[in-house]
Amino acid sequence: MTRTERPDVRKAASIAGKLDVFRDGFxxxxxxxxxxxxxxxxxxxxxxxxxxxxxxxxxALRSFPDMRKLPSANSRKNILSxxxxxxxxxSSDDFDIDNLMPLLRAVLNQEPEDVIWDRIYSxxxxxxxxxxxxxxxxxxxxLHTTSSFVNSSGHRKHVDAVLKEELGPIYIGIPQFYESFxxxxxxxxxxGNAVFQELREGDTPLYCDGSGWQDWPKSTQEKEVxxxxxxxxxxxxxxxxxxxxxxAAQRKILTRPSQPLQGSxxxxxxxxxxxxxxxxxxxxxxxxxxxRVLVPGELxxxxxxxxxxxxxxxxxxYAREVxxxxxxxxxxxxxxxxxxxxxxxxxxxxxxxxxxxxxVNKDGLQFVLAILGYFWMNDEQLGFDPSIxxxxxxxxxxxxxxxxxKERLVFDELVKPSSCVAGRATTCWKAHMEDGSNTPVVxxxxxxxxxxxxxxxxxxxxxxxxxxxxxxxxxxxxxxxxGKIDDVRExxxxxxxxxxASNYKPASNKQEEAKxxxxxxxxxxxxxxxxxxxxxxxxVPLPPSKRTCSSSSNRKQDLTPQNRIHRRVCIRDYGKSxxxxxxxxxxxxxxxxxxxxYESLHAHTGILQGDISTGNLMINEDKKxxxxxxxxxxxxxxxxxxxxxxxxxxxxxxxxxxxxxGLLLGEKHCFHHDLESFFWVLFWICIHYDGPGKDVxxxxxxxxxxxxxxxxxNSKKGVVDDEADFxxxxxxxxxxxxxxxxxxxxxxRRVVFPGGTRRKKxxxxxxxxxxNVLEKAAxxxxxxxx
Numbered sequence: 030m031t032r033t034e035r036p037d038v039r040k041a042a043s044i045a046g047k048l049d050v051f052r053d054g055f056x057x058x059x060x061x062x063x064x065x066x067x068x069x070x071x072x073x074x075x076x077x078x079x080x081x082x083x084x085x086x087x088x089a090l091r092s093f094p095d096m097r098k099l100p101s102a103n104s105r106k107n108i109l110s111x112x113x114x115x116x117x118x119x120s121s122d123d124f125d126i127d128n129l130m131p132l133l134r135a136v137l138n139q140e141p142e143d144v145i146w147d148r149i150y151s152x153x154x155x156x157x158x159x160x161x162x163x164x165x166x167x168x169x170x171x172l173h174t175t176s177s178f179v180n181s182s183g184h185r186k187h188v189d190a191v192l193k194e195e196l197g198p199i200y201i202g203i204p205q206f207y208e209s210f211x212x213x214x215x216x217x218x219x220x221g222n223a224v225f226q227e228l229r230e231g232d233t234p235l236y237c238d239g240s241g242w243q244d245w246p247k248s249t250q251e252k253e254v255x256x257x258x259x260x261x262x263x264x265x266x267x268x269x270x271x272x273x274x275x276x277a278a279q280r281k282i283l284t285r286p287s288q289p290l291q292g293s294x295x296x297x298x299x300x301x302x303x304x305x306x307x308x309x310x311x312x313x314x315x316x317x318x319x320x321r322v323l324v325p326g327e328l329x330x331x332x333x334x335x336x337x338x339x340x341x342x343x344x345x346x347y348a349r350e351v352x353x354x355x356x357x358x359x360x361x362x363x364x365x366x367x368x369x370x371x372x373x374x375x376x377x378x379x380x381x382x383x384x385x386x387x388x389v390n391k392d393g394l395q396f397v398l399a400i401l402g403y404f405w406m407n408d409e410q411l412g413f414d415p416s417i418x419x420x421x422x423x424x425x426x427x428x429x430x431x432x433x434x435k436e437r438l439v440f441d442e443l444v445k446p447s448s449c450v451a452g453r454a455t456t457c458w459k460a461h462m463e464d465g466s467n468t469p470v471v472x473x474x475x476x477x478x479x480x481x482x483x484x485x486x487x488x489x490x491x492x493x494x495x496x497x498x499x500x501x502x503x504x505x506x507x508x509x510x511x512g513k514i515d516d517v518r519e520x521x522x523x524x525x526x527x528x529x530a531s532n533y534k535p536a537s538n539k540q541e542e543a544k545x546x547x548x549x550x551x552x553x554x555x556x557x558x559x560x561x562x563x564x565x566x567x568x569v570p571l572p573p574s575k576r577t578c579s580s581s582s583n584r585k586q587d588l589t590p591q592n593r594i595h596r597r598v599c600i601r602d603y604g605k606s607x608x609x610x611x612x613x614x615x616x617x618x619x620x621x622x623x624x625x626x627y628e629s630l631h632a633h634t635g636i637l638q639g640d641i642s643t644g645n646l647m648i649n650e651d652k653k654x655x656x657x658x659x660x661x662x663x664x665x666x667x668x669x670x671x672x673x674x675x676x677x678x679x680x681x682x683x684x685x686x687x688x689x690x691g692l693l694l695g696e697k698h699c700f701h702h703d704l705e706s707f708f709w710v711l712f713w714i715c716i717h718y719d720g721p722g723k724d725v726x727x728x729x730x731x732x733x734x735x736x737x738x739x740x741x742x743n744s745k746k747g748v749v750d751d752e753a754d755f756x757x758x759x760x761x762x763x764x765x766x767x768x769x770x771x772x773x774x775x776x777x778r779r780v781v782f783p784g785g786t787r788r789k790k791x792x793x794x795x796x797x798x799x800x801n802v803l804e805k806a807a808x809x810x811x812x813x814x815x
Contacts, residue, residue: 041095044145048136051089055082055137068134078338079126079133083119086129086136087112090149102150111153128152191735192345195451199341199381202531206373206384207395209523210362211402214410221398224268228397235264241369241390249330249368251300255284258301258328258366265400280404281306283317286328291318292354299347301326303403319354322347323411324403325363335367335386341374345450348376353448356456359510359595360412360521364399373399378476378593379517380451382527409510414474416508416515426463427472429599431504437463438470438599445644453477453665459603469603469654470503475665476517476593483507485598487636487664494633498626500600500647500662508595515595527590602656604647608714609722611650613770613815616714617807619648621800622659624707628796630661631670631700639666639698641706642684643714668698685741686713686733690787693742701791704799708781709745711774719764728762749778750785769815773806 056066058078064070074082090096096109105111119129132148211217228235236242244260246253262282283304289296303324304317325347329340348361360377366389373384389396409415417440419425425440438460445457455475462468477483485505492502508515518524527533607623610616623646630636638645638661645663649656687709689702696702719725733741749755755778759771780798781788788795 041099042093044090044093044142047093048086048089051086052137052139054085058082068137071130071133071137079129080119081338082133083126083129084116086133087116087119091116102153108149108153115153192349192450193342195449196342196345196380197451198532198534199337199345199383200527200530200533201341201372201383202385203382203525203527204385204529205523205525206375206382207398209525210373210375210410211398214402214405217398217402217405221394221401224265224401225394225397227268228393236393241388241393245369245390251286251328251330254328254330254366255286255301258282259284262303262400265397266404268401279306280304280323283322285317290322290350292320293350297346297350299325300328302347319350322351322354325351325361327363327365329365329367332368332370332386335365335370335372340365340367341381341383344374345376345381348374348381349448349450352376352450352454353446355413356443356446356458357414357417358412359414359515362403362406362412371396371399375522376450377517377521378451378454379591382522382525382530385531414508415510427460427597429504429506438472439463440472444471455663455665460599468601469656471500471600471603471662473598473600474508475596475598477596477665479516479592479594481665483596484664484667485596487667488598488600491630491634491636491664496626496633497629498622498657498660499630500602500657500660503601504599506597508597510595516592518590518592600662602647602649602660602662603654604649604656604660606643606722607646607648607659607710608643608718608724610648611721613767614807614810615648615650617773617803617810619646619659620707620711621803621807622657623647623661624704624796624800624803626657626659626661627700627703627707635670636664636667637670637698637700638664638703639668640684641703641710642687643710644684646710670700685736686730688741690742690745691789693738693745695738696789699791700793701788701795704795705781705787707799708774708777711770711777712748715759715763715767715770715774717764719766723766725764730762746787749782752779752785769810769813770806773802773809776806777802 059066059070062070062073064073071079091109091112096112097107099108101107101111105114129152132145132152135145135148225236229237233243235244242257242261244257246257259282266280266282281304283299283302286298286300289298297319299322302322303326304321305323306321325344327340327344327347329335334340344363344365348363351361352358360375363374363376365372365374365383369388369390370386371389372386375382387395417425417427426437427440429436429438439462441459441461443456444459445455447454447456453475455473457474458472460470460472462470475484483505485502488500488502488505491499510520513520515521528535607616607619610619627638627641630638640663645661646659647657647662648659650658687706689705689709691705692698692702713730716728716730717725733744736744747754748758752775756771756775759774760768763771763774777799780795780802
């Protein structure tokens, strides 16, 4: 039985002095990170840093002898047993670091011992994980990626935690990495060897065998290494320009680690990058932006920092910014330099891979070849999509084969950019036929698991059956590059085998190794309190995603490395998100029409759309536009209702803010879950928009983008389970523009959550009930003249 009151600890020895070493360690971490040693700095730590700090604190507490004498808070042998359990929980991916923050703050703030003891006991009680509901096994698991954020603050602490999960295992020490990405560069080998030989000649050679670069800085701090890199990059750029002036002249080295680049909501800074400078506009100290970054780089002062937590994911953050600002990127190349140790990197829609490390002072030729390669690569070799072409007058277009003839679709504007690294990375453009027809066409590119049914084929079926208020089919294809299907494993990575990576661990061993890691604690990873441990994948694989619903434990595990294929779908309906509806009545009518579209899709095809969200419910208020007045888009996550087994895909993503409570708890996907999502869409719009398309920015509900499944399910339950509480919440958070809808959203709540509880059984009568509420709400607003 769990205690509700803290036991008497007055007979225990003072705990204050036992925590001084921990506080010194905290100050050291802050100093190494360039942060003041204050409580406010905790908000700048990412989840992994906080996890490391938490383990340090628990380790310090466990060394206190009286922990063996004091009673347990959870009916164990003693409080030491609770702390041992807490160590294992913190080491897992299931731990919510927020549970430990009150204790961390009390210790760092040197509060009275009574307060610290209160925090210790409350922490070990709250950190005991509740029993988990067993999910429905026979469905594809949900994944959590940065592309699912809506109306998000983009706070680094939250984004980084999800990005860690999104990237998954980071494979390093890949054989043939250089050959896969650099060997096809015309003339690189010959020119690189000639340049390197030139650098070794003369009375004062720049590079000497045995001692390396003669001007290598004695201190490998950021400023000194950046100056050295700047000189070497410019030297090699000029030498590259002599061999291929048309390419090298368009590229420049950017070294501004203290100046955030433009074009990012999170104001990310970048240590070093090779950037595009075609118009010669990037002046020293002048502004630059992420749309120009070709190859990002990350610097660290020591080879010991060549780890996932310290360096690799930093580069991953930069890759995400590049993908977000350059919508035609298929992959992003990069590099890390930790002291003299360099790695070459590639980020794509599966995650990240890297070369073996090499010492630039021992393998100067490899350094020269890599930098010259980055300067000489053409757009396709840098990761840009060659199937999206540019005409002489600067217009972008694609060519398609339809009805036995070639046609050209000309891009008008970007409609939906992608903001993730790994995942579907759905990107949409509005386009038109070059032949002059006025039919709007939306081009949608995404990266799909090959096991999933193609969206284009589903859309064909939907259109042929005359389903109403669902985007209509125009064209689809699997994108080809250089005559080959454009996938990650074979086309982008050139057949690289990640099972040959130096840190590869078979999936079947990961769970047991994660347990071993928790048992070992941090003794192998940190030499003393206050120094960041290495969480390098070279030692331990990343644990399974805590936001992924389990697949069947009795189904044979597929150990084949995963893959994603580049699909393209074109639809002939164009609109805007319903959150941009020009009036509240238009919003309600659009919701009702989309609901009718979902019902038509479900009734006539047995398809469940699977991702009801503000981005997938569209409205068309343009009388000249022949598209549906309101309609559903995106069948990427659609599933057949009568299915006997999952697709075999490794996972699927959805928009978490709108996900039904039952799905978060692992239930089998049913149509009533998607109908519940319609409610959450309306609830969300009323909080986050103060007029047509007027986004108010992040709110207290921002955490719905980041919380784990159980926590998010509990939050949503708390919103709807009591009518008085719901009305109070709505009155507090609905914007002034949408506050008039409080009684009608509450009425919809009563229908979707009868008695304040989620529906556990399907009821087709729910369609009519929901449509009636939306219709009456729209009529009421019309009568009021609103």
